[in-house]
Amino acid sequence: MDERTPAANVLEIDGLKTYIRLSRSTVRAVDGVSLHIAPGETLGLVGESGCGKTITGMSVMKLLPPGGRIVEGTIKLNGRDIVPLPDKTMREVRGNVVSVIFQDPMTSLNPTMTIGDQIGEALRIHREVGDKEARERVLDVLGLVGMPRPAERINDYPHQLSGGLRQRCVIAMALVCEPSLVIADEPTTALDVTIQSQILDLLDELRRRLRMAVLLITHDMGVIAGRADRVAVMYAGKIVEEASTRTLFKRMRHRYTEALVEAIPRLDQETSAELYSIPGLPPDLANPPEACRFAARCRFDTEICHNEYPAFSEHEPGHLYACHHPAGVDEPVEAAAQ
Amino acid sequence: MSVSAAPQPAATAEGARPYLEVRDLVKEFPVTKGAVMRRRIGSVHAVSGVSFSVMPGETFGLVGESGCGKTTTGRMIVALERPTSGAILIDGEDIAAMSMRRVRPRRRHMQMMFQDPYASLDPRMRVSTILREPLAIQRIGTREEQFNRVRELLNDVGLARAAMDRYPHEFSGGQRQRIGLARALALQPKLIVADEPVSALDVSIRSQILNLMNRLQEKYSLTYVIISHDLSVVKYMADRIGVMYLGKMVEIGSGEDIYRRPAHPYTHGLVGAIPIPDPDVERSKDAAAPRGEIPSAINPPSGCRFRTRCPRAQALCAEVEPPLRPFGPGHEAACHYPLRPPSEPAAA
Numbered sequence: 001m002d003e004r005t006p007a008a009n010v011l012e013i014d015g016l017k018t019y020i021r022l023s024r025s026t027v028r029a030v031d032g033v034s035l036h037i038a039p040g041e042t043l044g045l046v047g048e049s050g051c052g053k054t055i056t057g058m059s060v061m062k063l064l065p066p067g068g069r070i071v072e073g074t075i076k077l078n079g080r081d082i083v084p085l086p087d088k089t090m091r092e093v094r095g096n097v098v099s100v101i102f103q104d105p106m107t108s109l110n111p112t113m114t115i116g117d118q119i120g121e122a123l124r125i126h127r128e129v130g131d132k133e134a135r136e137r138v139l140d141v142l143g144l145v146g147m148p149r150p151a152e153r154i155n156d157y158p159h160q161l162s163g164g165l166r167q168r169c170v171i172a173m174a175l176v177c178e179p180s181l182v183i184a185d186e187p188t189t190a191l192d193v194t195i196q197s198q199i200l201d202l203l204d205e206l207r208r209r210l211r212m213a214v215l216l217i218t219h220d221m222g223v224i225a226g227r228a229d230r231v232a233v234m235y236a237g238k239i240v241e242e243a244s245t246r247t248l249f250k251r252m253r254h255r256y257t258e259a260l261v262e263a264i265p266r267l268d269q270e271t272s273a274e275l276y277s278i279p280g281l282p283p284d285l286a287n288p289p290e291a292c293r294f295a296a297r298c299r300f301d302t303e304i305c306h307n308e309y310p311a312f313s314e315h316e317p318g319h320l321y322a323c324h325h326p327a328g329v330d331e332p333v334e335a336a337a338q
Numbered sequence: 339m340s341v342s343a344a345p346q347p348a349a350t351a352e353g354a355r356p357y358l359e360v361r362d363l364v365k366e367f368p369v370t371k372g373a374v375m376r377r378r379i380g381s382v383h384a385v386s387g388v389s390f391s392v393m394p395g396e397t398f399g400l401v402g403e404s405g406c407g408k409t410t411t412g413r414m415i416v417a418l419e420r421p422t423s424g425a426i427l428i429d430g431e432d433i434a435a436m437s438m439r440r441v442r443p444r445r446r447h448m449q450m451m452f453q454d455p456y457a458s459l460d461p462r463m464r465v466s467t468i469l470r471e472p473l474a475i476q477r478i479g480t481r482e483e484q485f486n487r488v489r490e491l492l493n494d495v496g497l498a499r500a501a502m503d504r505y506p507h508e509f510s511g512g513q514r515q516r517i518g519l520a521r522a523l524a525l526q527p528k529l530i531v532a533d534e535p536v537s538a539l540d541v542s543i544r545s546q547i548l549n550l551m552n553r554l555q556e557k558y559s560l561t562y563v564i565i566s567h568d569l570s571v572v573k574y575m576a577d578r579i580g581v582m583y584l585g586k587m588v589e590i591g592s593g594e595d596i597y598r599r600p601a602h603p604y605t606h607g608l609v610g611a612i613p614i615p616d617p618d619v620e621r622s623k624d625a626a627a628p629r630g631e632i633p634s635a636i637n638p639p640s641g642c643r644f645r646t647r648c649p650r651a652q653a654l655c656a657e658v659e660p661p662l663r664p665f666g667p668g669h670e671a672a673c674h675y676p677l678r679p680p681s682e683p684a685a686a
């Protein structure tokens with residue numbers, strides 16, 4: 001990066017709690033999350049199903065499921081806290097300052113509108129451009145996302161396209177107003193692996209070209225390793241570890257991160273030994289333990305883990321983790337840093 | 339189907355016979371148009387001449403992307419689907435040539451485990467009924483013996499006895515997959531075809547199920563065919579792997595053959611596209627994923643089906659379908675211009 005002054009963060013989430021009230025219980029889907037993303041940076045948010053990744057992302061869009069509410073914390077987008085903003089103002093923010101790419105392209109696309117009209121809509125709402133200019137811009141952005149023969153495709157309906165091409169349209173829709181932040185929530189989970197790789201390459205390239213910040217939500221540690229600059233690992237509503245991608249994979253501290261990586265079969269390794277398997281299930285977020293939320297499944301738990309929530313430690317600058325018995329802390333930092 | 343030319347099972351040097359042998363398997367689904375007068379306007383070439391064999395106690399992995407025909411192949415092996423042509427020898431007997439009436443009693447030897455355990459378990463049945471049903475249908479044992487067997491099965495897959503009285507929706511995805519495995523085991527099969535057995539599960543639950551499958555394989559000398567789009571999972575589980583693309587087997591080999599010594603450009607691209615949880619490995623990757631999209635199986639490309647996406651394709655690839663050729667012991671690939679020289683000169 002060639003920034004002269006340290007760039008202000010595009011996104012700063014501080015102490016976010018988003019709860020979902022159900023008829024008989026309240027799900028603490030996001031329970032005290034803080035994170036930040038700089039311009040041009042990709043932060044990977046990784047964790048298992050139900051740990052709160054999507055609700056974190058949707059809190060930034062302020063599009064929550066019924067019963068969902070931000071109960072605490074701030075979410076600053078380009079320095080402005082969006083938590084108190086009324087819905088009318090949020091409509092100007094969405095698609096313009098921040099946009100989202102979902103797993104299933106069909107949830108974002110309207111089956112009754114041509115893709116050209118859908119991509120152009122955000123421009124007409126946010127940029128007050130005429131039809132001709134909108135068309136030009138839509139063709140540009142379709143070219144940018146690698147749509148073959150954009151001038152023909154612009155009049156297609158979503159069902160006429162393959163899954164990969166639909167996801168390219170969704171990306172075009174998300175990018176047409178050049179937002180500062182893109183939330184990509186499992187953008188390739190529904191796609192074949194060769195198409196996934198094409199789409200992730202595309203997102204990477206666009207991020208670099210347009211200097212967008214990207215929140216890349218995924219459960220796939222491999223995708224994180226290849227695509228994120230920094231990683232936040234989420235477990236049961238909380239961030240448990242955060243570090244640069246290389247540090248996280250090479251010198252992980254939190255015992256959940258460690259277990260997760262050991263549980264994944266690796267293509268590049270001979271696997272004669274048995275994979276580590278994490279026993280049990282994540283806790284119920286309607287009633288999570290007031291202690292380390294991984295304690296019931298952890299190999300290294302002691303009494304304190306079941307009684308006290310571990311505070312964040314910063315072992316090296318930028319590497320945070322909340323664990324009472326972290327991995328590898330007895331090594332000196334210099335040796336580990338090599 | 340002809341009865342006279344019954345295929346003879348291949349025998350290896352040691353005289354051991356494969357438990358499963360698939361030869362030139364073909365499945366075409368008709369594509370029809372019109373609601374009343376249904377006209378056949380073409381076929382989906384789901385599986386187009388696939389052959390492989392699996393030794394007793396061995397695990398064979400089938401990998402490939404959507405539409406490559408791996409699930410259809412698996413369903414034909416357990417006789418949930420009948421082939422258009424080709425042979426499926428189970429313990430030496432060709433079930434493809436048999437009537438369903440003759441196949442049915444043999445079905446207990448080959449069971450299927452599905453991706454979505456929820457969709458494959460009857461939501462209104464208690465677990466004890468789900469597990470007892472196959473025994474009851476085959477009239478195996480007394481009621482008492484059947485319940486004992488259910489308890490044994492639950493113990494095998496690591497579920498508490500209390501699970502018997504509960505319904506599928508009361509279990510997590512991983513637990514439901516354990517129930518699915520217990521049901522597949524109920525009739526003491528010799529072969530289990532597992533179609534994406536862990537794809538619906540979280541990472542931390544995945545390894546629980548994979549390790550369990552390995553333990554049970556050892557305990558009961560099971561032969562496995564594991565089908566998945568996830569090459570990492572297949573490589574962890576399988577002794578040998580078949581890579582499919584658009585209905586064709588393009589490469590067969592050990593996990594190391596496939597990962598380190600691929601001969602087929604598609605295998606090479608597929609391996610390159612799979613993200614590995616190690617930033618250093620990811621950053622030093624050279625292989626680019628195949629460009630473009632998977633063509634339709636209704637009109638597959640002529641010659642080599644991969645040619646529309648292949649960086650090495652030449653004129654011959656559009657004209658002549660490449661046969662499987664050997665690249666080392668147990669390693670075969672079907673390509674005119676492979677990434678490494680074949681171990682024998684190609685037959686003219």
Ligand SMILES: Nc1ncnc2c1ncn2[C@@H]1O[C@H](COP(=O)(O)OP(=O)(O)OP(=O)(O)O)[C@@H](O)[C@H]1O
Nearest residue numbers: 020027029048049050051052053054055056065285
């Ligand atoms: N619409 C909803 N109504 C009620 N609870 C919900 C709803 N959406 C999510 N939750 C709950 O909020 C918690 C966090 O869910 P979230 O969807 O953010 O998880 P996730 O990490 O995105 O999981 P996945 O990997 O499965 O997408 C979970 O306990 C989930 O059950």
Ligand code: SF4
Nearest residue numbers: 292295298305323324
């Ligand atoms: S705090 Fe204790 S229980 Fe939690 S991850 Fe660390 S060692 Fe394990």
Ligand code: SF4
Nearest residue numbers: 642645648655673674
């Ligand atoms: S036969 Fe030709 S098109 Fe097919 S994989 Fe080989 S080089 Fe590519």
Ligand SMILES: [Mg+2]
Nearest residue numbers: 053054055185
């Ligand atoms: Mg989600």
